[in-house]
Amino acid sequence: MRIVVPVFVFLTVAVFHTALSASLQSAEKEDKVAQHDGLTELQKIDQMEFEAAQKNEATQMNVTEEPSEVVLYLEAVQDESGKS
Secondary structure, eight states, X not given: OTTHHHXXXXXXXXXXXXXXXXXXXXXXXXXXXXXXXXHHHHHHHHHHHHXXXXXXHHHHHHHHHHHHHXXXXXXXXXXXXXXX
């Protein structure tokens, strides 16, 4: 009977320790997932900002290219009228 009580206490402590360790590991995994999701959201925001900047730059390039095409057309028309 003297051995049964210490064995029972030992097993109880071992089970408690295992349950506590599993709980802590689960909490750590949840923290890592939350951090990863945060990075993913930041990456999505960065990608959206990058795409918006590219569209803005393309729009500005189109605006600056159009006058040069108009200028070329007008020069061509003037050259043709000057030759006639």
